[in-house]
Amino acid sequence: MVKEIERAGFPVVQMCNLIPVATTVGSNRIVPTISIPYPLGNPADSKEQQWKLRYHRVGVALDALATDIQEQTVFKVKI
Incomplete structure (x- = not known):
């Protein structure tokens, strides 16, 4: 779906934790996330930590x- 949206002229960023899958399906802009059940946080962290991460x-x-x-790019994030 990402490729079709970009083909229509709209840039797309895919945020995911399975980077190999995102590159295989052809996502061009990839931002790594934390985990499958909690892509942008960890419920064990404080609200302040979660907010900073998000x-x-x-x-x-x-x-x-x-x-x-010009090519598939995985953007760097702080750990």
């Missing part, structure tokens, strides 16, 4: 969306 990951995704790329 803020950072969404910021990386927005930067990825604005980045002109």
